Amino acid sequence: MEEAATCxxxxxxxxxxxxxxxxxxxxxxxxxxASMAPGALALLSARGADEGVELDSVAxxxxxxxxxxxxxxxTRSLSHGEPWADREDHxxxxxxxxxxxxxxxxxxxxxxxxxxxxxxxxxxxAFGRDQTARRAPGADTVALDGSLERNVLELAVTAGAxxxxxxxxxxxLETASSLFEGREPPLxxxxxxxxxxxxxLGIGATATERGGSDGVPQSASDR
Numbered sequence: 606m607e608e609a610a611t612c613x614x615x616x617x618x619x620x621x622x623x624x625x626x627x628x629x630x631x632x633x634x635x636x637x638x639a640s641m642a643p644g645a646l647a648l649l650s651a652r653g654a655d656e657g658v659e660l661d662s663v664a665x666x667x668x669x670x671x672x673x674x675x676x677x678x679x680t681r682s683l684s685h686g687e688p689w690a691d692r693e694d695h696x697x698x699x700x701x702x703x704x705x706x707x708x709x710x711x712x713x714x715x716x717x718x719x720x721x722x723x724x725x726x727x728x729x730x731a732f733g734r735d736q737t738a739r740r741a742p743g744a745d746t747v748a749l750d751g752s753l754e755r756n757v758l759e760l761a762v763t764a765g766a767x768x769x770x771x772x773x774x775x776x777x778l779e780t781a782s783s784l785f786e787g788r789e790p791p792l793x794x795x796x797x798x799x800x801x802x803x804x805x806l807g808i809g810a811t812a813t814e815r816g817g818s819d820g821v822p823q824s825a826s827d828r
Contacts, residue, residue, distance in 0.1 A: 608660065608667075609795040612644030615664035616671045619711055631704045635675055643761045644671035645795040646781065650765030650773070653803035658769050666764040669715030673725060674757045676708030677732050678791055681750065684736060720767035721760060728756045750790045755782040757792075766808055777808050 616636050623629040644667035651663040679701060688698040709729065716725045732753050739749040762781040766773045773781075784798055792798050800806060 606641075606645060606796050606799075608645035608648040608799075609641035611648060611660045611664055612641045612667045612671055612795075615668035616641075616644060616675075619665070619668045619672060619715060620707070623707060623711075628700055628703060628707070631700050632708065635679065635704065635708075636671075639671075639675050639678075640792040640794050640798065641671060642792040642795040642798040643674040643757045644668060646670075646758060646761035646784075646799055647765035647768075649799060649803045650762045650781075650806060650808055651768050652765075653806045653808035654766045654771040654773075655769040656803065663765060663768045665715050666719060666721065666768050667761075669712045669719075669725070670721075670757065670761045670764050672708045672712030672715070673728065673760070674712075674753070674792075676705045676710075676712060677729065677753055677757075679705040679708070681732075681736065681753065681790070716764060719764065720772070721764035724760050724763045728753075728760050731756050747789060751785060751788070754785045754788070754790055754792050758782055758784055762806070762808065771808065773808055777806065780807050 613636065617633065620629065620632050620636070623632060647667040647670050648660050648663055651658045651660075651666075683698065683701055683705065688701070713722075713725060716722050735749040735752045738744055739746045758781040759778045762773050762777060766777070784800075785792070788798075
């Protein structure tokens with residue numbers, strides 16, 4: 606899938622300057638095995654809003670979405686697995702924690718001056734609330750964990766569509782979050798998670814150009 610390959614290259618480029626080498630290796634290994642569905646969806650969304658857009662012009666936004674997802678996904682895995690519990694040497698899990706922080710921070714950096722910045726903040730805030738809520742007795746842990754994927758898919762559509770001057774409508778965001786329906790975390794490979802055509806996202810038919818009352822992004826956790 607062209608969008609997935611473009612996103613992986615952009616994500617790797619975005620963290621190329623990370624030091625020390627051992628930390629960058631942890632990040633590189635994570636990105637090598639990660640589903641590129643979030644970043645690829647950002648690129649598909651840009652194409653859905655403007656079929657003539659060059660993917661490279663949206664690649665940094667796609668990488669930003671991807672890095673935020675992978676950082677939060679790693680954080681979720683570490684908090685559930687408690688890798689410090691059964692080992693004396695905490696170097697590896699400590700590096701993983703640092704990698705997660707770096708990924709989210711670099712993702713924010715890439716989206717900071719875009720129309721998706723607010724949605725990125727909302728995504729991280731929702732993740733924190735949901736991971737706290739899942740500790741309560743009787744909590745629906747599957748649904749609370751899966752809210753990360755739903756919110757990230759909405760973030761991807763927002764980042765991609767706004768790159769070409771289109772704010773996705775609530776219906777378009779609903780379509781994005783529904784791509785995770787019936788699944789459990791984490792996201793599968795982009796080829797399995799996403800539609801084959803940008804037109805299948807419905808952005809061109811349901812988006813509001815350059816904002817408007819129908820184009821206010823709404824988080825899946827708010828519905």
